[in-house]
């Protein structure tokens with residue numbers, strides 16, 4: 001699709017051909033409890049289009065061997081397809097160089113890589129790491145482990161009742177001991193889109209590097225790591241219509257080169273003797289062992305698929321879905337939306353008066369509707385909002401307006417059962 | 420497959436709305452708090468166990484309808500029973516909720532058979548058994564129990580769930 005076509009779609013999201021897109025996703029034809037599946041748990045993991053499934057089959061049936069190891073035909077094909085996938089991911093996030101794109105097993109693995117590779121080398125006793133209340137446990141726990149090991153300190157940017165970061169407080173945290181910032185781009189629990197470009201500029205003016213957890217941003221919007229000017233950007237393939245077990249760490253080359261390896265083993269070395277091992281160049285220094293080759297190639301096909309629809313068109317359509325759902329829920333007595341930030345992605349957490357989220361989840365499932373209920377791996381937010389858990393509907397570009405109506409009808413059914 | 424709707428039957432909804440024996444006992448002989456770390460739910464159970472029988476029992480906490488109704492019905496079922504009778508009932512309830520025994524194979528289960536449907540909902544089994552688990556903890560002087568705790572005497576049946 002050309003830029004122009006994408007621009008046209010932004011102007012009129014109704015022109016977005018969701019039925020044609022839905023036809024690409026075989027799983028959407030499933031019935032659950034004798035009702036058509038309404039899959040609204042995309043923030044946990046998204047579904048895979050036939051194009052990606054076919055790519056996995058083609059790789060596995062005609063191209064598979066181990067990479068970077070042998071001179072035979074299949075190994076060369078597999079290596080070149082794997083590296084081609086890296087280039088696709090490079091372009092997807094507009095990284096300057098392909099060696100800045102490291103394959104990991106997911107966002108969690110990517111953040112742990114930065115903690116071990118950068119944090120353990122450059123963060124010491126008394127140093128401070130800035131995180132936010134909104135973070136997913138995967139961008140909290142690794143830093144707590146580091147803080148405990150090194151005697152470093154974690155400072156947590158608070159949020160307001162809408163679920164927006166208090167940027168004044170963020171800025172006040174900076175001092176000469178501030179060594180690192182970890183912040184999520186989009187909140188998985190509340191949908192808040194954080195002003196990370198401004199936050200990064202503020203940190204860089206004080207020479208502090210910033211890691212962005214982009215797990216929930218990459219599925220919903222165009223991400224340009226050069227424009228954001230982030231130092232690290234982590235995301236997962238399975239939330240992006242790709243396979244599980246694969247993810248990306250983008251890192252600025254100059255930082256990656258200064259970092260120590262995370263895992264040791266094959267492929268990450270240039271030479272090994274028992275006296276001294278020479279590490280490979282980036283990105284290979286961080287890719288020890290045989291990677292999930294098929295998954296990487298599948299993720300390459302997934303970002304091709306998304307780019308063809310256009311991330312801007314996807315963002316515009318999803319906003320229309322979110323607006324529709326938000327308006328309908330706001331009109332329902334006894335239902336409250338948690339997370340009312342001005343800038344939000346298509347993630348909708350809600351509470352129904354007098355009904356526990358688990359009961360909502362079970363009863364919606366009975367209607368064929370898949371939502372997530374629980375703390376969404378973000379217990380600090382739940383504590384801040386004084387709720388034990390929420391129900392969350394998270395949309396993808398293949399969800400239809402009819403599915404928004406199904407959700408609303410499902411919530412009404414829940415209310416009826418509980419009155 | 421059981422119709423899930425059957426789990427949210429009138430009797431369960433009623434106990435959720437108007438839980439019986441809700442609250443605390445002043446000087447309980449036995450007490451425990453049960454947590455379900457997967458959802459953050461927790462309930463506490465107080466027991467006044469006399470020489471012969473359970474004189475009084477109460478529960479309170481934050482939980483879903485399945486858990487609250489299960490706790491409420493548990494208190495009405497065991498009040499006035501001996502500890503041994505209550506322990507038999509705990510075993511029957513756990514076996515039924517985890518799908519190991521059908522409800523007709525549980526001679527003492529009575530009205531608690533309304534919970535048989537949870538065995539089809541693996542993610543909800545823990546909600547139904549948390550109160551029973553906590554009562555067992557109270558009897559055995561385990562002050563905090565958890566559906567995930569390794570050292571917990573009840574861990575094995577739950578792990579299988």
Ligand SMILES: Cc1ncc(COP(=O)(O)O)c(C=O)c1O
Nearest residue numbers: 106107108136138188215216236
């Ligand atoms: C914001 C955010 N960060 C990190 C993760 C962890 O991703 P993964 O489990 O793929 O490593 C998730 C997914 O649940 C997420 O939503």
